[in-house]
Amino acid sequence: MMGIQRKMSGIQKIFLNKTVQSWLWLALILLVWEAVSRAGIVNRHILPPFSLVLERLCNELLTGKLGPQICNSLLVILQGFALSAALAAVLFLLCIRLPFLTNLVTMLCAVCNPLPGIALLPLIIMWFGVSTGAMLALIVHGVLWALMTQMLEGYHGIPAVYREWGRNINLTPMRMLTGIVIFAVMPGIIAGLRIGWGRAWRALISAEMLFGMIGQLGGLGYYIYTSRAYANLTNVMAGVLSIIVIGITVESLLFAQWEKRTIRKWGMAHE
Amino acid sequence: MNELPVVSIQNLRKSFTMNDGSGLLVLDDISLNVLQGEMVGFIGCSGCGKTTLLRIVGGFENPDSGYVLVDGKAHSQPEKSVLMLFQDLNQLLPWKTVLSNVTAPLLATGAAATKKEAESRALKRIAEVGLEKFAAAYPHQISGGMKQRAALARALALQPRVLLMDEPFASLDNITRKSLQILTRSVCEKYGVTVLFVTHSIDEAVIMADRIVVLNMNPGSIREVFDNSGRENLTSAQRGQRTGDVMASLGMGEM
Ligand SMILES: Nc1ncnc2c1ncn2[C@@H]1O[C@H](COP(=O)(O)OP(=O)(O)O)[C@@H](O)[C@H]1O
Ligand SMILES: [Mg+2]
Numbered sequence: 001m002m003g004i005q006r007k008m009s010g011i012q013k014i015f016l017n018k019t020v021q022s023w024l025w026l027a028l029i030l031l032v033w034e035a036v037s038r039a040g041i042v043n044r045h046i047l048p049p050f051s052l053v054l055e056r057l058c059n060e061l062l063t064g065k066l067g068p069q070i071c072n073s074l075l076v077i078l079q080g081f082a083l084s085a086a087l088a089a090v091l092f093l094l095c096i097r098l099p100f101l102t103n104l105v106t107m108l109c110a111v112c113n114p115l116p117g118i119a120l121l122p123l124i125i126m127w128f129g130v131s132t133g134a135m136l137a138l139i140v141h142g143v144l145w146a147l148m149t150q151m152l153e154g155y156h157g158i159p160a161v162y163r164e165w166g167r168n169i170n171l172t173p174m175r176m177l178t179g180i181v182i183f184a185v186m187p188g189i190i191a192g193l194r195i196g197w198g199r200a201w202r203a204l205i206s207a208e209m210l211f212g213m214i215g216q217l218g219g220l221g222y223y224i225y226t227s228r229a230y231a232n233l234t235n236v237m238a239g240v241l242s243i244i245v246i247g248i249t250v251e252s253l254l255f256a257q258w259e260k261r262t263i264r265k266w267g268m269a270h271e
Numbered sequence: 272m273n274e275l276p277v278v279s280i281q282n283l284r285k286s287f288t289m290n291d292g293s294g295l296l297v298l299d300d301i302s303l304n305v306l307q308g309e310m311v312g313f314i315g316c317s318g319c320g321k322t323t324l325l326r327i328v329g330g331f332e333n334p335d336s337g338y339v340l341v342d343g344k345a346h347s348q349p350e351k352s353v354l355m356l357f358q359d360l361n362q363l364l365p366w367k368t369v370l371s372n373v374t375a376p377l378l379a380t381g382a383a384a385t386k387k388e389a390e391s392r393a394l395k396r397i398a399e400v401g402l403e404k405f406a407a408a409y410p411h412q413i414s415g416g417m418k419q420r421a422a423l424a425r426a427l428a429l430q431p432r433v434l435l436m437d438e439p440f441a442s443l444d445n446i447t448r449k450s451l452q453i454l455t456r457s458v459c460e461k462y463g464v465t466v467l468f469v470t471h472s473i474d475e476a477v478i479m480a481d482r483i484v485v486l487n488m489n490p491g492s493i494r495e496v497f498d499n500s501g502r503e504n505l506t507s508a509q510r511g512q513r514t515g516d517v518m519a520s521l522g523m524g525e526m
Contacts, residue, residue, distance in 0.1 A: 159359070159361065161357050161359045161361070161362045162362075162364060164331060164349075164355065164357070165355075165357075165362060165364075167331070167349045168329070168331075168349045168350075168351065168353075168354055168355055169351045169354075169376050169379065169380050169429065170349070170350060170351050170380065171379060175379055179375065179379065180364065183364070183366040186366070262366070265409065266365045266366040266409055266411065267365055267409060267410070267411025267412070268365050268366070268411075
């Protein structure tokens, strides 16, 4: 090992770095995209060059045509997450205090968890109308069951020895909850929210495209939808690009950082 | 001696209901008095009810009949004056550092009024078990032996009257186990903690215990109690003799 490493030059080491490799691949793909489009191999109206999409994205952001849409989508999703978290907390506490409810909630999770939100959309529209409420319902459906499943699984997997120690030093139920249970189910909370984020983000964009305008602004999905209606492929791609960027940011910044600062630091992340 | 025993175990009997509905008698009529500062080691084969006995003494489990007194008062629920050191190497809370694992219970139980007071007491106990360099480490960053040391510090910091240890060193390597046996004995002596421990190692019993209780199997009952006083000053021949006696009592004489 040492011998091999010593023979490697600095540049070789950089190229072996996984992150560097990913960025290089990405750059290559974008370059090919750019070249194919600019050389006219594919019609520019079907595949606008990447540089144009990027420029359009910046332009739309600067002129305030895309920013409010993005904010609108993010705001709805944030509200949905807050609502889901509150519901999950209440259900979780109920399950802990009244164990017979656990079976009910587990059963509900098992039934609802595999159900794609989009499949519920007709029902949701009937119940909530084409409204922000419908969007929230869709997001809550995407987040709540995944979160509940993970939290309850985590709860039942808490090593008995943690609780017995708590019992031994006569912790009150409240302290047991805030000092032991919450931390012990943290891997489940993070995993659940992560799955929930993936589902909710997809469902929201899809629903926005189906519904069209909701509220004053419409979201990112609506932006893509209207751009397509005007056959403005560059704008469609700018919208798609922002979806990707937001997805990656939330995943690798928010969740990865949260994980790194908690369960990874504590040695509780199961690889 | 008419000194009041710290732990008084009276006619404990316990059976478990098996899956087929039949009852399994695990402990049969166990009685024993343990004096202040005494270290009593229970030894017996795997499955003879050692863990069950200790859990009943700790109040984690109820006996079918009989009772446990601590300082003359009935003890049927876990209490912080009677602490259990588990066999599980992962009994520390993984989201807390070693220091915070020792400090948090002091604050939660009101044993220390301020965080500062709790930390200074915790650091002393941590140093006593030789972990001062690892106070800031998380449990997953230290070895099994160190985790058990930390668990010992966590328990001692709460100044328990009685410490119960369920094969606390069973899953450690020989060298680590030896040093932990000696350490445990000396810190428990220092604080006058009364200790009941369970082991399946005769050596461990002879090194640590003032009295060695040999348990029968099926159902678990007391076969013989050996006086192991003066254990620090035994010649190796005497120690060999005692080990031999316990072995013979366990029915391992021919081996
Ligand atoms: N909760 C329980 N339910 C049923 N049987 C049990 C339970 N706990 C222990 N036992 C049985 O009681 C016997 C003694 O167990 P234990 O006290 O753990 O023994 P030891 O610690 O000496 O190995 C074993 O046969 C075990 O299977
Ligand atoms: Mg056992």
